[in-house]
Amino acid sequence: MRSASASPAPDEQNTALLKDFATLSAFGATPGGGVDRQAATAADGEQRAWLHRWLTGHGFEVHYDGVGNQFGLFTFTPGAPYVLSGSHLDSQPLGGRYDGAYGVLAAAHAAHRAVERWRASGASPRYNVAVVNWFNEEGSRFKPSMMGSAVFAGKLPAETALATTDPAGTSVRAALREIGTIGDYAGPDLAAYAEIHIEQGRELENAGTTIGLVGSTWAARKYQVIVRGEQSHTGSTIMTDRRDALFGASLLVVAVRELAERSAAVPLHTSVSEMYIEPNSPVVVAREVRMHVDLRSPDEAFLEDAAKELAESIPGIEERAAVDIEVVQTHGWGVAPFPRAGVDLAAEVADELGLRHRTMMTIAGHDSVNMKDVTPAVMLFVPSADGISHNEGEFTPDHDICAGTDLLTEVIHRLMSGALESQR
Amino acid sequence: MRSASASPAPDEQNTALLKDFATLSAFGATPGGGVDRQAATAADGEQRAWLHRWLTGHGFEVHYDGVGNQFGLFTFTPGAPYVLSGSHLDSQPLGGRYDGAYGVLAAAHAAHRAVERWRASGASPRYNVAVVNWFNEEGSRFKPSMMGSAVFAGKLPAETALATTDPAGTSVRAALREIGTIGDYAGPDLAAYAEIHIEQGRELENAGTTIGLVGSTWAARKYQVIVRGEQSHTGSTIMTDRRDALFGASLLVVAVRELAERSAAVPLHTSVSEMYIEPNSPVVVAREVRMHVDLRSPDEAFLEDAAKELAESIPGIEERAAVDIEVVQTHGWGVAPFPRAGVDLAAEVADELGLRHRTMMTIAGHDSVNMKDVTPAVMLFVPSADGISHNEGEFTPDHDICAGTDLLTEVIHRLMSGALESQR
Structure with a gap:
């Protein structure tokens, strides 16, 4: 275990984040401290409904595309592209509370905070902002994994995804209709994408580092x-x-x-x-x-x-x-790079926030691996205790949860200013 | 494949046997020529209902014990013990038509023929006769295998059997109630037991022999x-x-x-x-x-x-x-013998009928392995083409089906006369 450094009490914004994370962790909660909410199950439907209410309650407009990807849009300038941030709420059977869910909730809070800052400043950002909960990143019930983002990125035909069946013979189409989160939204035009996720390995913990900046994939x-x-x-x-x-x-x-x-x-x-x-x-x-x-x-x-x-x-x-x-x-x-300019941007922000960081590869697949091929993408990691993941014992300390969200807030804010527009 | 020797057309009794075997093979029939009728499934319920009708139609009185064993009794002398013969109708998933089912149908026909002979002779046999369809010999849905005969033989408590669940969590008790073949019959007092089964190996086929006389178990x-x-x-x-x-x-x-x-x-x-x-x-x-x-x-x-x-x-x-x-x-x-006198009795009958035979071991477990410990038991084999079993392609030629039933008829007739009473 990484020794927990003394960390200050969370501020008001991070207290709200941690409270929401506790609420979210109750959907599909298991006796062993994890969650079981595979794609388009009842538990997935419940957490999607909760996120829907959270987003509309914070001024976002919610839309679903044809394969169940859930978007929350905040539009400053109609017609302008969006900075999109998110991950996935679905889990493995007996999975952990952090994998994916942290990234969606951090994106929602970070986007909300960025919106509040822009509003307080009186200025208008170059780009709008949006939050996404990708459908079926885990691929345990329906294969392949990273399904929703693959369809969005044009790598998998929507029809193929919808016709995919689980071992009981239920199709993605039928399961999505069952939980009611399927629509005909075409998805936002994108300016950039940012995702934060737990590392699911030991590299950050072993190095005593808070933030991983993903430079490329295995x-x-x-x-x-x-x-x-x-x-x-x-x-x-x-x-x-x-x-x-x-x-x-x-x-x-x-x-x-x-x-x-x-x-x-x-x-x-x-x-x-x-x-x-x-x-x-x-x-x-x-x-x-x-x-x-x-x-x-x-x-x-x-x-x-x-x-x-x-x-x-x-x-x-x-x-x-x-x-x-x-x-x-x-x-x-393949081994595919994330844009260097995104890594540099996140490193600069981490330095300003006083967060130790290192550039690393991601071994696990993430929705950002699909997204980096259609828009400039930034992928960030926070530590996983003992590298444990896809396990009820998955754990990331609160201070890392908060630090990651602070970093993501600032990254989104700068992306909304046009920080990576030369990469589009 | 064993080369089929020229064999005469079946007589009237064997024509009826083959016709009934075709009827029986339709319950749970699979496109690949086999059957799928695991213990206490709907298909098992249907074939049990059919056997029930067959037995009552031929003068037998049908009873069910507390773990779903199905008995058909023909009583010449009230109070006298019974010569019991049978096997099991349940199958493996995608199993063959012969495994178990042949033994039950051969026993029903053989017992009926023996009854007719006793009636025609005007004499009364020393013992009555009964047919049995043991519950769950296969053990694929509910473990262990040979469940019904194990309870009958006092090797497995009825309560343990009834509480056993399949992978879906359904108990034997609930499944038997679903198909309605559970009762409170205590079972007949026994004079002897006889069972015929396909070999499920290549030994008879390789030796060009029609009848296996089981001397002991692996x-x-x-x-x-x-x-x-x-x-x-x-x-x-x-x-x-x-x-x-x-x-x-x-x-x-x-x-x-x-x-x-x-x-x-x-x-x-x-x-x-x-x-x-x-x-x-x-x-x-x-x-x-x-x-x-x-x-x-x-x-x-x-x-x-x-x-x-x-x-x-x-x-x-x-x-x-x-x-x-x-x-x-x-x-x-363990390696356990069947009584030598039973092997000798069956060998003598086979010789009289002109059927080639050999004494052999059984590798597969059978209900007779339980029964031999509570009553003198005779276990007979007919050949399996290519030794194929637990497979839709299981096959035994009609002339072997008929020869085995002719042999079983004569064995049952002699057991009813008291042939093995010194072994009781």
Whole structure:
């Protein structure tokens, strides 16, 4: 654990922020201190309704686009573009309170504070401001992850997203209609995008640093794998006759892990965390396993080599388990930079606020990874205690929550003045 | 495939048998030619209602005991014990038409034919006759397998069985009430038990033999294993921080398979075919995997050694995957003989009918494995094409279906005369 430095009591604005964060954390709250509010579930619907009321109560106009992205607009100058800030309120099953939710609430408070400052000054900003809660960033119920921002950024057709079904067969379209947060808003014209998120790693904590300035992404590749065997009796089928899909899948899980274990020079994160097994009976050899493989590295060429090595291991697994394995890459991104000018802007603000900062890469995907390709984007991190995330025990201390929001407020304020307009 | 020998057209009785088998195969029929009628599902309810009508239509009196075992009684002498014959109508998900269902239908037809013969002769048998459809032999929806016969044989408390829940949380009690086949019948007093079943292996087919006479069981051990890790982000969590329950489970699947691969001298069948993964999300390292391990061998001491070897491999897996593994043996049986006199009786009948036979072991568990401990039991096999079972492609040729039923008829007739009474 990072030792908590003595920090002053929060001011009035940050007291309101922390109070709202406690309210937000009650939606889908779990006994273990986390939340369970997967995309377009009832709990997601409730928190969206709460955010809707918060935004209208603070003078924002709320709109929903065709894939459930929730926007709150504050318009100083009709027709002018918007500085957009936000993240996602949806969570993993038994996820933490901070992942995504902090970024949406910090954006709402920061945008509100910026609006108040502009109003108090009597001046008019160059750009309007808007808050966003992206639909289905987590991708646990509906795949792929970062769905709402991908549609907004033109990387995923809205129709494809809407037709996607969860394991129970419910489509995104039906689930969004169920919670009532789907509309026909086309989305705002953008001047810039800013997002703040918990780090979900240990780098800031280990360095005793409050703010991470994201300079680029790790590369990632995601695969859907289907292992096909044949159903037979677990007791009586002789071993050499078996075509065991779960044995084949298990060999692949081990091979995926060994890729990372062999990688000493360059970091490589590999995982299989999801399997659907058919028929999943204690006395029937599995006929099919569908699984999801995730590979990530800060080095694109190294990731390419790892993917090749994995592909080369498949025939041996097929032979040993007498199965057929189909691998389809479903999703991925390269090592991609965020604009240097955005990192510099945030660093300058952090210095002025007396916040220690460092430039770093993001390993996890974020909505900003989609957004940086359509508008100048700034991505900020605050620390995660012990690097724990996608876990009920996720934690970020209040003083970091407040410091991050103070920073985001100032960044949004400067973006509204046109700070990154040369990058558009 | 065994080459089909030229066989005569079935007689009137066997034509009726084959017609009824076709009717029975339509309950829960799947597009792939199999059936899906797990215990106490709607399809199981429908076939039970059909059997109920068949039995009453042929003069049997139908009763249900407290765990859903379905009995059809034909009483010549009130107060006299019964020769009981049957098997189970429930199937695996996407199972075959023959597994269990053949044994119940053959028993119904054989008992009816025996009744007709006794009636035609004018003599009264020493014992009455009864047919049984045991509840939940398969154990895919509710564990353990062979549930109904285990309760009948006093090996499993009825209350434990009734409180067992399926993965959706429905109890056996609730499911049986739903399909309406639960009663308070105490069950018949028994003189003997006879069961016929498909082999689910290749031994008869390879030997070109029609009838298997089961002399004893393979030993089996079944374990419930829980692998406990910790939920974390699949992307950002550094590899050495991960406590990946699915990686631990996969290492165990491979270790279980390797037990069998290393076993050259003595057959050992090992499998893992069922896992429940939490939270089973593509971007969350699994916190828990619950799995089922099945070990079987014809040699008890060898099975004991294999179980020890498996136990010894656990600490290394726990260390490598940073998980905790809990192993509980839930179920098992030793190498246990069926009475020699029953094998001899069936061999004598087979010889008289001109049916080739061999004495063999059963690898799969059957209701007769429970029943042999409470009454003299005879267990018979007919061939399975290619040894395929627990698969929609399960197949036994009509002439074997008929030959087995002819044999069972004669065995039941002789048991009703008191053939095994010295074994009681």
